[in-house]
Amino acid sequence: MDERVLLLLGLLKNQSQHGYQINDFIERNVSRVMDLKKATAYAILGRLHESGYVTVHTEQEENRPPRKVYSITAEGEEQFYRLLQENLSEMKQVTLPGDIGLMFLDYLSPVEAVHYLRERLQRLETQIQAYESAPEHTSNPSVDLAIDRRLRLMRSDREWLVDTIAKLEKSI
Numbered sequence: 001m002d003e004r005v006l007l008l009l010g011l012l013k014n015q016s017q018h019g020y021q022i023n024d025f026i027e028r029n030v031s032r033v034m035d036l037k038k039a040t041a042y043a044i045l046g047r048l049h050e051s052g053y054v055t056v057h058t059e060q061e062e063n064r065p066p067r068k069v070y071s072i073t074a075e076g077e078e079q080f081y082r083l084l085q086e087n088l089s090e091m092k093q094v095t096l097p098g099d100i101g102l103m104f105l106d107y108l109s110p111v112e113a114v115h116y117l118r119e120r121l122q123r124l125e126t127q128i129q130a131y132e133s134a135p136e137h138t139s140n141p142s143v144d145l146a147i148d149r150r151l152r153l154m155r156s157d158r159e160w161l162v163d164t165i166a167k168l169e170k171s172i
Helices: 003-014 019-030 038-050 074-089 110-132 141-170
Strands: 054-059 067-072
Touching: 003 019, 003 038, 003 054, 003 067, 003 074, 019 038, 019 067, 038 054, 067 074, 110 141
Parallel strands: none
Antiparallel strands: 054 067
16 A cells, blocks of 8 residues: 555545645655655656546646646545555554664674664654654644654664663673
8 A cells, every 4th residue: 555645635635736735735744754755746646647536627827837736536535545444454564774784783893883873873863853843733633643653663763772772882
C-alpha cells in the first residue's frame, strides 16, 4: 500500500484543490512525516486520474495562468476508505535506517563505533528539536498525531543510542 496515494486522496476528500494547494499543504504539514516531492505528487495524481479515482479540470482566474484542479470521485472515496482502513490496521516489519550497519558494527573498533554512533545521536537530537518546535496543526489535529508518534519513536531511539554507546564505551 502506498501511503502517498492515501495522503493525496485524503487531501482531495476535504475539498477539490489545485496542485499548488496540495504541494503547499504537504510542504507545511507532511514533510516532517513523509518525503514527497512535487514531481512525485503530480505523477501519482496523474495515475489516480487514469484509474478513475480523481478528476481533473482546468480553471483560470483573471490574468493568472490556467491551473489544474483535482477532485476525488466516488470510486476515489471508496479507495480512500479501503486504504485508510488497511493503513491503520496493518503492522509491517520495517527496516529502520542504520539497522543494516548495526549488524556489522563488530567490523569497527569500539572507538570507531562509539564515534559514529555519537554522530548519529547528534543528528537525532537535531531532528528531535525540529519536531519539538513544530507548530500545532489546529486546523488538522490528526497531523499532530503523526508528529507525536514520530517524536516518541525518535526519543526511544535516542534512549537506545545512549545506552548502546555507554555499553560500547565500557569495552574501550
